Amino acid sequence: MVEEAISLQARPWQQLVQADKNNRLSHAYIMDGLQGTGKMRLTLTFIQYLLCEQRAGELPCQICSACRRIENGNHPNIWMIRKEGQSIKKEQIDELIQQMSKKGYEKGRRFYMIEEAHTMTVSAANALLKFLEEPVGEITAFLMTDTYAQLLPTIQSRCQRIQFTRPNEEQLIGQLVADYQLTDSLASTLSRITANVDEALSLSQEEQFMMMRKLALQLIERIEHSKAEAILFIQGEWQSVVKEKEDLEMILNLLLHGYRDIVTIKVNIDRSICYPDARELLEKLSYRLTYEQLSSKIDEILHMKQKISSNMNRTLLVEQLILRL
Ligand SMILES: [Zn+2]
Incomplete structure (x- = not known):
């Protein structure tokens, strides 16, 4: 297990171990991957x-x-924070600071880990920032995130960034097809969504995921045909599939990969695409859409992805997106 974790991420591991060997362990890291x-x-x-x-x-x-x-998750020197509901709240950071200021722990360094650190509210992030500026004792923080850009720049500048590489996509596709008999198309899509074999397999068995994959492709086709039709489309079957915030995140990801596929085809680079089974449609669109159009569409989807942490009406949000695409 340990050897596997390290061999998958040899560079980040060496960075951390070297820092310790040189006595230059940082008081805060952003684990970005x-x-x-x-x-x-x-x-x-x-x-x-x-x-x-x-x-x-x-x-x-x-x-x-x-x-x-x-x-086993019960070492007293480690404090873990996970989001409550949609975000990490200021009270959670206050509690963390209180815990870290307490005495009576076991000797040695103490640690705290913040999962999905980019979901901190602004007041939570500001409270943490103050704590990062005045470190007390031997404490090391690990802020985990998969969207580095969403962390406050002031937080970014106080932490050392450790970047995790993603395992080779082709390797994962090969494994899913050969060892688990998934179709090449499905394996290609899954390899864009996750780098983890188990997660890919569990998604492949979810009817919900398969529906979303289909809906994303249908939506691209409709958007590029007629926006009015696309808006009607998301008022129908769409609503029974895309219910939770996570569903919307997933479908925006799937949409994003569709447009990236069109770019890949247009540039004609030798790279596998996310939807090989929809190549004909994507190819047709690649002739019609310019690079400027494609890049602005991709930007709009990325922008929308950042907005969905708010409690806005999800259908309305997608309607706005469609109008901007
Ligand atoms: Zn040991």
């Missing part, structure tokens, strides 16, 4: 490495009491 790239696993392994009672070379032993308690 897509879902499924093993950020959490690697971070926990690194904390094990730092607290291990009988470290074996550059690896934590995995059997001492410190290693085991970290693995």
Whole structure:
């Protein structure tokens, strides 16, 4: 498990271990990588490495009491924050600061981890910022995110960024087709959504995901045919499939990959596309749409993705998007 986590992300691991060896451990890191790239696993392994009672070379032993308690999620020196509802609230950061200022922990460094750190509210981020500016004691923070750009620049500048690479897409597609008998088309789409085999497999069995994949392609076709038709379309079947915020995020991702496919086809580069089964449609659109149009469409979708953390009406949001595309 440990060896696997490290071999998948050898560069981030070396960066962290070197910092420790040179006594230059930062007081805050941003662990920046897509879902499924093993950020959490690697971070926990690194904390094990730092607290291990009988470290074996550059690896934590995995059997001492410190290693085991970290693995089981009950080491007192680690504080973990996850979003509550849609965001990470200021009260959660206040509680964190209080915890970190307490005495009576086990000796050695203390850590806190913030999952999906980009979902911090502005007041939460500002409270954290103050804490980052005046570090107390031996504390190291790990802020996890898959959308680095959404973190406040002031937070970004106080932390060291560790970038996680995504495993080779072709490799994942090959594995899904050969070992799990998925179609090439589905495997190609899944490889864009996640880098994790298990997550890809579980999505492939979700009817909801398959519906969304279909809807995304149909929506592209309609948008490029007639916007009025596209708006009617999302008032129909669409609404029973795209219900939660997560659904909307997923379908915007699927839409985004559709437009990226059109660019790939237009540039004619030798790269696999997300929807090989829709190549004919995408090719047709690649003749009609200019690079400027495509890049502005991609920008609009990215912009909309950032807006959906608010509590706006989802259908209305997509209607606005369609009008802008
Ligand atoms: Zn150990």
